[in-house]
Amino acid sequence: MERFFTLEVLKTIPYYHLCIELVLIYCIYWLYFSRPLRNQRRPELTPAEKQKLIDEWQPDPLVPVVEESRDRIVEHLPGSKIIVDRDECLDFGTFNFLALRKDDAVIGAGMKGIRDYGVGSCGPRGFYGTFDAHIYLEEEIANFLGVDEAILYSYGFSTIASAIPAYAKRGDLLFIDEQSNFAIQQGAKASRSKIHWYRHNDMEHLKELLDAQAECEAKNPRKAKVTRKIIIAEGICQNTGTIAQLKTMIDFKYKYKVRVFLDESNSFGVLGETGKGLTEHLNVDILDVDLISAETERAIPSIGGFCAGSAYVVDHQRLAGLGYCFSASLPPYLARAASTALKIIQNEPTRLCRLRANAKFFHKQLQIAVEHSHVFDLTGDDISPIKHLLLTHPNNNENLKAIQSFIQSAQSQGIALVSGEKLEQDRTCKNTSIRLTVSAAFSEDELSSCVSVLSGLIKKLSVSKSAI
Template identity: 35%
Template sequence: MDSSASALEPLFAFLSYALIQAELAFYKIPGSHVIARYVKSSHQNDPGRTVLEVLLALFAIRTLLQSRTRADNGEKHFIQFSEKEIDELVDEWTPEPLGAPLTTEEQMDLASIPVVSGPNGPRPKLVNTGKQVLNLASYNFTGLAGNETIKERAIETLRKYGVGSCGPPGFYGTIDVHMDLERDIADFLGTEAAILYSQAFATISSSIAAFAKRGDIIVADRGVNFAIQKGLQISRSTIRWFDHNDLKGLEDVLQNVEKERRKRRGPLTRRFIVTEGIFERDGTISDLPKLIELKHKYKYRLVLDESVSFGTVGRTGRGLTELYNVPATQIDMLLGSVANGLNSSGGFCAGSRHVVDHQRINGTSFVFSAAVPALLAVSASEGINILRNTPSILSTLQENIRAIRAVLERVDCITIPSHAASPIIHIYVRAQAPAATAVAGSKSSSNSAPLAFDIALEERLLQDVVDEALAQGVWITRARRLRGQEIVEARPSIRLAVTAALSRKECERAAGVVKAAAVKVLTKRK
């Protein structure tokens, strides 16, 4: 007994020494006295509390140290394997190929895409046929493609700025011509400011996500284009849908949202209405004055995608705001496509200075991508200039639209959902059974409702129409969709893009060809 105690003595001595050293070291830390006093007094008052606090501290440390990415591997589902078992599992695992080979239909689909051999424009030459065709497929609404003034300005710019901007806008990629174009767009539309993105498709997904966050509410049209759908997805906000272009439905949704908020007594969150000016899917037009009325009434912010309508409608192509004579400042975020409307490249978001400046730091695809090449920015500026100075382009465009519609509207086997002023004209196959004529109605019921149309069959028929028209020297295209990825499947359609660069005669002739092709293919079917 005595001997064992003496044997342990050095150990005790060491322990007490270590304790004293630790205490000294602890007191050397600035502020440690305060902690020690706090612990002492709290222990004195309530020893149980010390235990609780120690536990709390340990729990906090554990939570902090836990990797966030491991969260979904809760212990419950984690299976322990030995190294050998893992090796076996690794050997057994055979992944699917990264991309499945194309099916025969898909190959034909890809092969059927016409390729332009020279410059693209109203009358391009195609590689596939080697012939010149009338172009109602490419976006060249105001005929700016191949404009000589734009070419000259682009060459001048090339000789001063080179091609690439060699950096994102934050790192010396903001060239003076970008600022000029942003100012031109803002002036043209009548907003405080505008921000230029380098691809139209990537614009709205970043713009929406820069403002709408988790917990915010977005009320969107069911028929919005794919880019918007992706923006809604990436924003992680709460999405409420209203039926395509049904503003009565929109009002109901807005009322419901407000009711729910009152019921839950939730905090005030950001609320947005997201819709398109002219819908890329079917060419219908939003009733902008009504939208603005609703937005003000229910205190929402309006995000309007004018990718199709900017540069195509209104007296000088300012878009929906000019068409309805509504000041653009009423729209909180007005997005448009420089690529479609001005035949250059890129997209923009116009709005108040706060809206624009916020995106310069938070618009993901603005911050992390190189700026538009200078010569394309200048081309776009010149495009605006041309639109401003020659309103006749827009009236020619409208005349051409009318001429084409006059021919096509008389065809029995097709229907046209597009608005009379829309520069894109969609053509549906007219449903044969009279019961299914109310396609628009059936589409609206819900996401899971069975489709009132047979996608594969209609796609095939429409492709036949396209091929037939191409054989007759008119280039049109089926509206291409990512089937299975859209939130609501769009009905298969042929999309005509009317251009001001063709004469009225040519437009009538082209429409005649489309009509003949449609009649030939669609009346033949069973």
């Protein structure tokens, strides 16, 4: 032991060892005098470049310039009729599929809810914002759909926009329909995943993309193991009114080992014998779809949305769904109203039948009106309550004007329409369509009168076009 303390041993160091030790000691020295270093350093700008940037900078005006407002003023709750700018019109603009927006039972439930709970929930679900109304509604939705669990969101848009980034992360792959609505686009963007857009409702194209992906994976199976792949589609596409080909997607799901998320915002309470949505309509087992999300702002006339699926999948959102964790929960009276509406859907299947009959009837009539007009094309399936009249020959500068004037003249003849106008950030933004929403409230006469007004206007347009 004495040798250690007299450092006698140092005299026996072989020279290679000494070299290594010296190098190591130099390493420590180097380490301690190195400065912290960020990986991506910003490039240093020369004074000239700085000046150039400063010169180029144009301040935004304090008050942005607002275009002349095209807003129309609606005066009361929409039924089949609506008062727009003091004209009484047939309402083809509101998402009021089951005509529940003016339903006394729903409104009554909401009023009672306000008396019971007040108007707000005062916090997110995790922080004092959970009320019995939320729990009941979640249970009722889950029971209605026949899934384990449902989770409520306080705003329709944030439902799918939060659900997607809860599961898809950096390095994951999303296969999304090109014409998906803006909420899906924003969710996909927020997820930071790689996005493959497939052509609208084109299963061949989706298959091509999946095949290409499978080829990549065969080359690198270790990477494939840690990559999640998700197909995202809308039950009824809001931008076209087309029904998704869910059966093929489910086939792909098992063939290519991908997951399927379905946005049923426009098909929940619309499709299927009892209104359960696309899965019921196409006879697909609802458990084959990994996650179903829907807004409760369409067929159910409330605010908010929900996701439904297996408990294992849905529960993940209770900590990872940002819209669920970090925004105040749905006002409980709205949850009450939604519960009541859901009960009405279950108890009055005739509403669904009427909606379906109306949608089919209207589609047929519109098709006749649009045929050979060379002005508009009708898109969407006949059973879908959302129809789009798409400009046949879009002309970039004139689109919006043409559509606005069409809507204006329709309104003066008692038909309230809306354009399929979108935000600039929306990748489907073309602003070339008029959206028509069918409701169960309409009678066949009302639908026919709408079509006769529209066909009159279309004829006028096509005559003026051919005159040019």
